[in-house]
Amino acid sequence: MTLDPHDRTYSHDHDHPHDHNHSHDPIEVTQGAGESEIMVHAITELLIAKGVISGEDIRKTLEFMDSRTPALGAKVVARAWTDPQFKQRLLADGTAAVAEMGITMGEAKLIVVENSKEVHNVIVCTLCSCYPRTVLGLPPDWYKSRNYRSRVVAEPRAVLKEFGTEIPDSVVLRTHDSNADMRYLVLPERPAGTESWSQEQLAAIVTRDCMVGVALPKAGMQ
């Protein structure tokens, strides 16, 4: 893994024939590596050179992270909606329950919080951007934004409204700051009109935002 600025430029003069017959702008990288990118490369090289981790470790981790998407969380929710005993286990010990479905959590533990007619839950990490990556994949940019992180703890109802989600004052709003070792997944309420649906149909309406608590699943989305 080298960081040679010359490797980053792919432009060349166009006074020679191409082996394809259309013209286009030269493909070039106009911006050099940013400061963070240079730092990431430098630290990566050092860690590999010192034998702390290998290139294979990094590749495996990237491959693992890319395999995690909100579809996993949606499967967990759909099963909880259709299997009351699983739901009970999921709420009692999220980590153990998702492991039954082959989803490993790693060092952090999973807490599943349930929405109901009385309670709505929303997740944030005010200190950084902790997110249940193992069940939802990478967090969206807004989740990591200073705006969301600083405001959803202080005025959660106003923030949810901006997402199009209005929670009546008769419903208790619980904001969960995942500031340490737990990761959180919201178990939304199963929408009315989905009684005859299969787990696959149900999973299709459980979006990422529903599992962070900024949206509610809707039967009409199917």
Next chain:
Amino acid sequence: MTEVINAKFAPGDKVRIASANPPGHRRVPVYARGREGIIERICGAFPNPEELAYGFDGLPKRPLYRVRIRQIDIWPGYRGSDKDVLELEIYEHWLEKA
């Protein structure tokens, strides 16, 4: 959870989060410092992040709790229900009986 945790507090206990402002890596958000709440649950015992951040092993593990605080006790003029709550994770050494 199979490990035995020697926890000082139990779910339902009233606690106060320290209002201290020590330097270093702390995972207690400033908005929560000095606030009172109740123990929502014991999460388990985890290596102390304040030590881990500087390359130490963080041992012995410290009990970690979820503390439930009323929003109206955190933010003056909070808009919403008086019953709205904020829940977050606090290590035992930041907690005292309220």
